[in-house]
Amino acid sequence: MKKLIHSILLLIAAAGVAVAQPSTIADRYTPELLWKLGRVSDIQVSPDAKTILYGVSWYDLAANKGNRDIYTMPVTGGNAVKVTNFKGSEINGIYRPDGKKIAFLSAEAGSIQVWEANTDGSDAKKISNTGADITGFSYSPDGKYFLYTQRVKLDKTANDLYPDLPKANARIEDDLMYRHWDSWSDYSYSHIFVAPVYEENTGSEYKLAGSKDIMDNQRFESPMAPWGGMEQIGWSPQSDKIAYTCKKLTGLEYSLSTNSEIYVYDLKTGVETNVSDGIAGYDQDPVFSPDGKKLVWRSMARNGFEADKDRIMIYDFATAKYSDFSEKFDQNANNFCWSPDGKMIYFLSSINGTVQVYSLNTISREIKQISKGNFDYLSVSTAGKYLIVSKQSMLQPTEIYKIDASGNETQLSYTNREILKDVRSAKVEERWMTTTDNKKMLTWVIYPPDFEPNKKYPTLLFCEGGPQSMVSQFFSYRWNFQIMAANGYIVIAPNRRGLPGFGQEWNDQISGDYGGQNMKDYLTAVDEMAKEPFVDKDKLGAVGASYGGFSVLWLAGHHEKRFKVFISHCGMFNFEDQYLTTEEMWFVNWDLGGPYWEKGNKSVDHSYANSPHKFVDKWDTPIMIIEGENDFRIPYTQGMAAYNAAKLRGIPARYLHFPEESHWVIRPQNSVLWQREFFRWLDQYLK
Numbered sequence: 098m099k100k101l102i103h104s105i106l107l108l109i110a111a112a113g114v115a116v117a118q119p120s121t122i123a124d125r126y127t128p129e130l131l132w133k134l135g136r137v138s139d140i141q142v143s144p145d146a147k148t149i150l151y152g153v154s155w156y157d158l159a160a161n162k163g164n165r166d167i168y169t170m171p172v173t174g175g176n177a178v179k180v181t182n183f184k185g186s187e188i189n190g191i192y193r194p195d196g197k198k199i200a201f202l203s204a205e206a207g208s209i210q211v212w213e214a215n216t217d218g219s220d221a222k223k224i225s226n227t228g229a230d231i232t233g234f235s236y237s238p239d240g241k242y243f244l245y246t247q248r249v250k251l252d253k254t255a256n257d258l259y260p261d262l263p264k265a266n267a268r269i270e271d272d273l274m275y276r277h278w279d280s281w282s283d284y285s286y287s288h289i290f291v292a293p294v295y296e297e298n299t300g301s302e303y304k305l306a307g308s309k310d311i312m313d314n315q316r317f318e319s320p321m322a323p324w325g326g327m328e329q330i331g332w333s334p335q336s337d338k339i340a341y342t343c344k345k346l347t348g349l350e351y352s353l354s355t356n357s358e359i360y361v362y363d364l365k366t367g368v369e370t371n372v373s374d375g376i377a378g379y380d381q382d383p384v385f386s387p388d389g390k391k392l393v394w395r396s397m398a399r400n401g402f403e404a405d406k407d408r409i410m411i412y413d414f415a416t417a418k419y420s421d422f423s424e425k426f427d428q429n430a431n432n433f434c435w436s437p438d439g440k441m442i443y444f445l446s447s448i449n450g451t452v453q454v455y456s457l458n459t460i461s462r463e464i465k466q467i468s469k470g471n472f473d474y475l476s477v478s479t480a481g482k483y484l485i486v487s488k489q490s491m492l493q494p495t496e497i498y499k500i501d502a503s504g505n506e507t508q509l510s511y512t513n514r515e516i517l518k519d520v521r522s523a524k525v526e527e528r529w530m531t532t533t534d535n536k537k538m539l540t541w542v543i544y545p546p547d548f549e550p551n552k553k554y555p556t557l558l559f560c561e562g563g564p565q566s567m568v569s570q571f572f573s574y575r576w577n578f579q580i581m582a583a584n585g586y587i588v589i590a591p592n593r594r595g596l597p598g599f600g601q602e603w604n605d606q607i608s609g610d611y612g613g614q615n616m617k618d619y620l621t622a623v624d625e626m627a628k629e630p631f632v633d634k635d636k637l638g639a640v641g642a643s644y645g646g647f648s649v650l651w652l653a654g655h656h657e658k659r660f661k662v663f664i665s666h667c668g669m670f671n672f673e674d675q676y677l678t679t680e681e682m683w684f685v686n687w688d689l690g691g692p693y694w695e696k697g698n699k700s701v702d703h704s705y706a707n708s709p710h711k712f713v714d715k716w717d718t719p720i721m722i723i724e725g726e727n728d729f730r731i732p733y734t735q736g737m738a739a740y741n742a743a744k745l746r747g748i749p750a751r752y753l754h755f756p757e758e759s760h761w762v763i764r765p766q767n768s769v770l771w772q773r774e775f776f777r778w779l780d781q782y783l784k
Contacts, residue, residue, distance in 0.1 A: 125521050125546060126579035128772035132156045132765050135512040136574075137487060137495045139189070144196040146481040147172055148216070150180075151497060152190055153512055161766045167201055169216065172480045172499065174509050180218030187212075189233055189327065194240040200224070202231060210302075211245070223302045224295070232287065233320065233327040236294070237336035242364070243294045243305065244330065244339065251316055252284035272348030277680050278323045279727045279759030287318040289330060289341055291364065311339065311362050311369075319343040321357060321381075328382045328432075333389045337364055340372075340383035340392055352682040356400050359383045359412075361392070372412045372419065378405055382431065386439045390414055391459075393433045393442055396421070401683040402608070404565030406601050407431050409444070409457060422457060426464050427600045430455070434477050443467070443477050443484060447567050447598035450527070450539045454486060454500065467504055471525065473570040485509075490570040491525050491543065491578045493517075521546035523582035530591075530625050533617045539599070540622045541568060543578040543588040553633040555783035556587040558623050558660075560641030560648035564607050564615075564688065567598045575762055575771060576642065584776050585784070589626050593618035609690045609700040611672075612651050612707030619648065623659060635661070636783045640775075642666035642723075643731065643760065647709065650739055653720060654712025662782035664775060666723040667731050667760055670739040672708035678732045713742045719749035721778045723771065725758035751778055 136154040143150065149172055154165040165186035170177045181187040183205045190201040198213045205212070206223055209230040214221035225231060227247060234245040255267045268275065275282050292308040312319065319341045320329040329342035344357035359373040359380045373380040378397030385392055392412040397405035407429040412419040423430055432445040442457040454468040454477050467484070468474055475487045475495060484500040497510040526542040545554065559576070561568045568590045581588050592599065594615040595607025607615050619639075627634040637660050641649050646668020653663050669675045673693045676685045686692075690700030722740040724733035733754070743750035753774050755767055762771045 124519055125583040126523075126577065127583070128580065128769040129158060130516070130520070131574055131577060131580070132158045132769065133516055134494050135516075137497060137510060137512050140476050140478060140485060140487050140497055141191055142172070142478045142480045142485055143192050143216075144194060146479075149480070149485060149497065149509070150190050150192060150199060151510075152188060154186070156765050158765045158769065161764060163765070167199070167218075169199075170497075170509060172483060172485065172509075174499075174507065177510060177512070178217070180214070180216070181221070182218070183221075191235065192216075194236050194238055200234070200236075202234065204230075211243075226302045226304050227290075227308070233330075235327060235330070235332065237332050238334050239336040241294055242291055242336060244289060244291050244332070245305075245308075246287055246289055246320065246327075246330070248283070248285040249288045249310065249314065250283075250285040251314060252282075254284055273352040273682070274348055274680060276729045278730055279725075280323075280729075286312075286316055287320060287322065288312045288314075289319055289339065291339070312343075315345070316347050317343050317345045325381075331383045331385055331392075333385045334387055335389050338362065338385075338389075339364065340385065340394075342381045342383065342394075352680065353686065354400055355379050355397065355403050355683050357381060359392070359394050372417075373410070376410070376419075378402060379407075380410070382433065384433045384435065386435050387437055388439055391439070393435070395429075395431050395433070401687045403681075403684060403687070404563070404597070404604065406604075409433075409442070411459070422459070422462055423464070429597055430457075432477055434479055436479060443479065445474055445477060447569060449598055450541060450568060450592050451570050451598075452567075454484065467500065468506070469504075471527065471570050473572075489572040491541070491572060492522050494572045521583075523579050524548060525578075528625075530621055532594075532614075532621050534614065536603075538618055538621065539592045540625075541588075541590040541592075542626065543582050543590065545582045545585055545587065548631075550631050552631060553636075554585065554587045554631055555636035555638070555779075556589060556626065556632045557581060557779070558619060558637065558639040559588055559590040560619065560639060560645035560652075561590070561593070561596065562641065562643030562645045564595045564611075564644035565597060565604055566644075567596045568592045569598070575768060580772065584780075586779070587626075587632060589622050591618055591622035593622075608688050609704055611647070611688070611704055612655075613703075616648065616651060616655065619652065620656075620659070627659075638662040638664070638779055638783055640664040640666075640779075641668070643668065646731075646736075649720075650709035651707065651712070653718060654709060654715040656718070658717075660718055662779060663718055663720040664723070664778060665720065665736070665739065667725065667728055667733075667736065668739070669709070669731055670735045670742075671710040672705050674738075675731065675735060678734070680729050710738065710742065713746060716743060716746055716748055719778075719782055721751045721753065721774075723753045723774075724755070725760060725762065726754065726756045727759040730760055 139152045141150040150169050156163045167181040167187050167190040168177045185204045187201040187203050200213045203212050211225040213224045232246045289311050290308040292305040295303045331340045339362045358371050361370045377400035380396045383394040395407040396410035399405045408421050409423040409430045410419050428446045430444045434443045446455050452473040454474050456465050472488045472490045478485045489495040498506050500506050524544040528540045529537050532538050597604045626632050639649050639660050646665040649663045649665040650668050689704040693705045695701045722736040724736035740752040762768050
């Protein structure tokens with residue numbers, strides 16, 4: 098998964114408790130068990146390809162805090178060794194180019210700075226002192242330069258404008274994008290700095306006094322908020338160039354466009370080149386080839402469509418031209434990794450409800466699938482003759498594996514083996530169903546542990562978010578199918594229209610058709626499963642978040658007595674209000690067709706006619722609404738309006754509001770409370 102800078106800062110700020118392995122083991126998945134699991138992430142391979150470095154986050158439910166430590170293990174397998182043990186979290190762990198040290202970010206001494214240690218974690222020293230928090234960093238391949246990202250305050254606050262009113266608390270805005278996803282603008286921008294390594298030694302730390310802001314105080318960001326991390330910045334192997342992702346737009350223009358670019362900055366000349374010029378959509382995550390002659394990144398063709406196909410774009414520095422190497426590949430591509438000889442690029446791609454590892458031959462342009470099985474692969478790296486990958490499934494959390502040249506896979510890490518060894522697992526079945534327009538739709542069906550086909554089970558329709566987000570083999574720490582199954586529910590999880598992994602036509606269909614074919618797909622899945630003798634068709638519920646939350650609100654007015662209970666988390670209720678209160682305007686412009694006042698536009702008229710608030714008169718089923726107050730993508734007032742409408746209509750309803758959460762519920766005790774209320778509401782009507 099991509100590094101989320103704001104989430105990383107939150108984890109560091111909340112950290113402070115090192116969590117021991119639990120002494121008691123549950124025999125089934127519970128919300129409490131989820132927070133005992135170690136969460137593996139950020140896998141790095143040593144320069145000599147012999148060792149793996151990675152992070153594991155542990156949580157203390159009682160303390161309501163998390164802590165992330167760094168571990169190492171041999172590429173050949175063996176015991177994992179924890180190499181950091183600070184009071185707080187260590188993140189962004191990497192090897193120094195010479196392989197003699199590891200480096201990471203830590204707030205151990207106050208602000209978030211870079212630390213170096215021996216590869217066994219000994220002799221840890223802070224090596225930066227930049228004053229402000231560092232949000233990401235890397236070394237140049239030759240080890241002579243140090244790159245880091247940091248926020249730079251460039252805009253004035255109300256107190257800056259009126260210094261005689263130091264206690265005034267207000268915002269003064271003249272443009273859009275004053276808030277984004279879950280945070281308000283802090284009047285600063287993420288910039289890239291480069292300095293000679295260890296330029297100014299002040300004892301055990303380095304001030305990096307010669308740091309240069311290569312973005313030259315511009316009001317643009319790299320990495321891009323809110324999801325970008327160090328994968329959006331890359332060094333050339335000769336250490337003379339930096340490629341980075343940036344959308345050089347501000348305010349209203351920024352909110353309307355997805356047109357980010359790939360810029361290559363020459364350290365010697367200071368000249369910057371836009372190598373993706375002419376591509377209208379997102380361009381992200383540049384990676385130089387081993388010889389520095391080429392650059393690969395993921396690229397979307399259409400401006401304003403955030404879920405367009407991610408193409409494989411390769412730039413040739415000799416010809417100064419780029420080319421799409423995935424024209425005939427009707428799938429997304431991301432997480433690029435070059436082979437040492439530069440002849441192959443390994444990457445991840447979604448297909449049929451899974452995420453797999455692929456290879457691209459850069460000479461023949463042939464693309465092959467390497468991995469297989471019902472899994473989601475999350476990362477891929479090269480290590481000599483092996484590929485090092487991380488993967489998860491609906492049934493198991495993330496672990497690390499290696500893949501050899503024949504495609505044989507060996508598990509390397511066993512982070513949660515002891516915790517889960519006695520836990521009874523759900524079962525997952527793959528079903529292909531025929532939709533109302535005679536297409537084939539993959540639906541995952543998750544069965545309770547010890548499922549008995551001669552019994553009848555209450556059953557849940559899971560409505561996916563996104564909307565263009567595949568129902569893959571993800572292991573969620575909130576919408577966890579293992580927990581739903583452990584509570585005695587069968588779960589129906591359709592890959593309805595509007596999801597990637599089934600071709601671009603399937604993915605694109607949903608835009609401008611909210612409330613259309615994808616809703617028919619949901620009902621197809623429910624009706625098909627209701628024919629099974631083990632599904633209690635009189636005890637059906639529908640649940641979902643984000644677009645899934647909208648789906649539940651829409652189904653509430655159209656389900657024709659199919660369901661006995663609903664749960665909607667952060668769902669759109671009133672499209673007209675949503676259009677004017679969300680922040681990324683490109684999203685509502687693309688998926689709803691534009692502003693609601695553009696009457697006569699067929700797509701617009703169709704979209705807004707399907708707003709759930711227009712069908713409240715048909716609501717007749719108990720509904721629970723869940724919201725996070727810091728959700729700026731779908732403001733929490735959408736859920737409040739839905740809840741109020743239900744109460745005014747005399748429909749049993751419950752409202753669960755989290756003042757400190759956003760689109761997601763990430764704090765441990767809030768998450769457990771979420772789960773308890775989730776099942777308390779369902780059980781009331783389905784059991």
